[in-house]
Amino acid sequence: MKKISSLLGFLLCTYAMATPHSVSGPDGRLTVTVSDDARYSVIFDGKTILQPSPLGFRSSRGDFSSVGVTDAQTSVEEGTYTLDRIKKSSISYRYNVLSCTLTNDAGDSVKVEFRVGDNDIAFRYVIDNPKWASIRIFEEMTGFDFPRHTTTFLTPQSDAMIGWQRTKPSYEEFYFLDKPLSEKSQYGHGYTFPCLFKVGDDGWALVSETGVDSRYCGSRLSDWNEPGGYKIEFPMPEENDGNGTVEPAFAVPGATPWRTITVGSTLKPIAESTVTWDVVEPRYDSGHTYKYGKGTWSWILWQDGSINYDDQVRYIDLAARMDFQYVLIDNFWDRNIGYDRMEELVRYALSKGVDVFLWYSSSGYWNDISQCPLNKMDSPVERKAEMKWLREIGVKGIKVDFFGGDKQETMRIYEGVLSDADDYGLMVIFHGCTLPRGWERMYPNYVGSEAVRASENLVFGQHECDIEAQNATLHPFIRNAVGCMEFGGCFLNRYLNKSNARGPVRRTTDEFELATAVLFQNPIQNFALAPNNLEDAPAYCLDFLRGVPTTWDDIRYIDGYPGKYAVVARKKAGKWYIAAINADETPYSLDLKAIANEFGSPATLTVLHGGASREMAVNYKAKDGSRAGKANLLDLAQNDGAVIIIG
Ligand code: CA
Numbered sequence: 001m002k003k004i005s006s007l008l009g010f011l012l013c014t015y016a017m018a019t020p021h022s023v024s025g026p027d028g029r030l031t032v033t034v035s036d037d038a039r040y041s042v043i044f045d046g047k048t049i050l051q052p053s054p055l056g057f058r059s060s061r062g063d064f065s066s067v068g069v070t071d072a073q074t075s076v077e078e079g080t081y082t083l084d085r086i087k088k089s090s091i092s093y094r095y096n097v098l099s100c101t102l103t104n105d106a107g108d109s110v111k112v113e114f115r116v117g118d119n120d121i122a123f124r125y126v127i128d129n130p131k132w133a134s135i136r137i138f139e140e141m142t143g144f145d146f147p148r149h150t151t152t153f154l155t156p157q158s159d160a161m162i163g164w165q166r167t168k169p170s171y172e173e174f175y176f177l178d179k180p181l182s183e184k185s186q187y188g189h190g191y192t193f194p195c196l197f198k199v200g201d202d203g204w205a206l207v208s209e210t211g212v213d214s215r216y217c218g219s220r221l222s223d224w225n226e227p228g229g230y231k232i233e234f235p236m237p238e239e240n241d242g243n244g245t246v247e248p249a250f251a252v253p254g255a256t257p258w259r260t261i262t263v264g265s266t267l268k269p270i271a272e273s274t275v276t277w278d279v280v281e282p283r284y285d286s287g288h289t290y291k292y293g294k295g296t297w298s299w300i301l302w303q304d305g306s307i308n309y310d311d312q313v314r315y316i317d318l319a320a321r322m323d324f325q326y327v328l329i330d331n332f333w334d335r336n337i338g339y340d341r342m343e344e345l346v347r348y349a350l351s352k353g354v355d356v357f358l359w360y361s362s363s364g365y366w367n368d369i370s371q372c373p374l375n376k377m378d379s380p381v382e383r384k385a386e387m388k389w390l391r392e393i394g395v396k397g398i399k400v401d402f403f404g405g406d407k408q409e410t411m412r413i414y415e416g417v418l419s420d421a422d423d424y425g426l427m428v429i430f431h432g433c434t435l436p437r438g439w440e441r442m443y444p445n446y447v448g449s450e451a452v453r454a455s456e457n458l459v460f461g462q463h464e465c466d467i468e469a470q471n472a473t474l475h476p477f478i479r480n481a482v483g484c485m486e487f488g489g490c491f492l493n494r495y496l497n498k499s500n501a502r503g504p505v506r507r508t509t510d511e512f513e514l515a516t517a518v519l520f521q522n523p524i525q526n527f528a529l530a531p532n533n534l535e536d537a538p539a540y541c542l543d544f545l546r547g548v549p550t551t552w553d554d555i556r557y558i559d560g561y562p563g564k565y566a567v568v569a570r571k572k573a574g575k576w577y578i579a580a581i582n583a584d585e586t587p588y589s590l591d592l593k594a595i596a597n598e599f600g601s602p603a604t605l606t607v608l609h610g611g612a613s614r615e616m617a618v619n620y621k622a623k624d625g626s627r628a629g630k631a632n633l634l635d636l637a638q639n640d641g642a643v644i645i646i647g
Helices: 002-015 269-270 309-321 338-351 378-393 409-425 454-458 463-466 468-472 510-519 539-547 592-598
Strands: 021-024 029-033 041-045 045-052 057-059 063-064 068-082 090-103 110-115 118-129 134-140 151-154 176-180 195-198 204-210 231-234 249-251 258-263 293-297 328-329 355-361 397-401 426-431 445-447 525-526 553-560 565-571 574-582 588-591 602-611 611-619 634-636 641-646
Touching: 021 068, 021 090, 021 110, 029 090, 029 110, 029 118, 029 355, 041 258, 045 258, 090 118, 258 269, 293 309, 309 328, 309 338, 328 525, 328 634, 338 355, 338 378, 355 426, 397 409, 409 426, 445 611, 454 463, 463 468, 468 510, 468 574, 510 539, 510 565, 510 574, 510 602, 525 611, 553 574, 574 588, 574 634, 588 592, 588 602, 592 641, 602 634, 634 641
Parallel strands: 293 328, 293 525, 328 355, 355 397, 397 426, 426 445
Antiparallel strands: 021 029, 029 041, 041 045, 057 063, 057 134, 068 090, 090 110, 110 118, 118 258, 134 249, 151 176, 151 195, 195 204, 204 258, 553 565, 565 574, 574 641, 588 634, 602 611, 602 641
């Protein structure tokens, strides 16, 4: 530090800078300040969200873990874009920018760039030293030092090479809610993004990253350190069965991925944030137009035994009768149906107006997966031959499963699959995978990723059904707030298997399940319906699923507390769909009058609740202005939900 101080003294005289260096968002409520010794802090509405937190890294081009700010520039980044697969279809953004030059005691410089919006911060290191053509990052110092009264809503990074056929980590762990900072993570490897924090009564903060592609690894947060807080961690050496480095490298000039912090006094800015996509660029243009919609998926309830010609015909027919656009045919189709009969099956689907997604294992050599097709997606040689065949027989997309972790090696596989698939007009869904990090805007043919404890777990065991509602209340504010989420849910079976007569019991109401079709966002929703639902599910449920959109123009947060309840509205073509679910023992009172007031005060609302869909008049004459009359309150018991449609 002494060396740095004397260096700084010299540099400060040289540059005669004002210190410290600050930038606020356009409305002035969110401020990032960088001190001369390169620590950044975050203030929102006068409250401390992050205490001075470290910046810097160690690299093949020198040690930048102890640096001083030797120059600072401000500018503005603003723009608009349209995107058909995220929370909003038309986005305009404005960020005030602070770019600080960080100089180490060898006299070498890199930059850190902060973009600050009204509620969002994105920052990254920019390397543009003309002496260098490449750089390898050994370790990042980048930290997040929250005030000690903060509580956490986090999911741990798992050990590498554990779980089903040694396929973890795959972002499918449990969440731990409202825990103190000091609590150790389940596996001792910290936490996967996104990470939600409640800074006492001072606000909420969601920390994540975006813009990760073949030029970096996926990162995560460490366990809490005292002093210092959380720190960016790179993948574990054991990931990808030990193959591939944990130290990312990229060409210079270049930059690290963006780390993002979204801050609000409520969860509203987090649920509505688009920072994940604002700061990234498309990696390539597509010559294809992709369509989104809904699909059926036999595997989720009928499992491996259903991957045969006749059962797939049943699910294609189900898709046709539901007016769905897609059928997803899962693992073992190559073995059980065969490449020749697959051509026949795809022809049958197309004759019914249903397009086809086919499943592939990503591996490869990095786990013990025996579900096939195998070894078709890990190398460009086999991949392109396979994709050529897929295009020839009229398949529209692939679902690629069981990836090897977060190393740069694996990020190259994701990007290679996406880029090659686009050449053949194929869309891509990822399962058993990492969090998408801005990919909806970066890759035109990307659809969505699992990276969550998804619907399959409900089928696997009763405990998961018991906590289905609790988990569902998390996603609008955590996982699904930063990326499309391929959950594959919306069950109308009471028992979660083919017989619908025994096995894990669904605890939620039908309207709860319908609400998740709005609450969970993915541009193609593969719903967990079964052919028997055509006969045994209420007609208003099927009608709702026939009509519910899967792409949206806008989102509005209404209410929520992770683990307890969530109320979120999405808009499509002038119509608002308000989804409400309750996981708490205390009934949740949904104030219909307040909802109506929020969306243009219509005389009636379409309310799906209590086993029916009905038009309900809203009593605007209630005298108590702050609270609706009794008739305007809809009580949601634990595991219950509702959908309200306006317009
Ligand atoms: Ca999975």
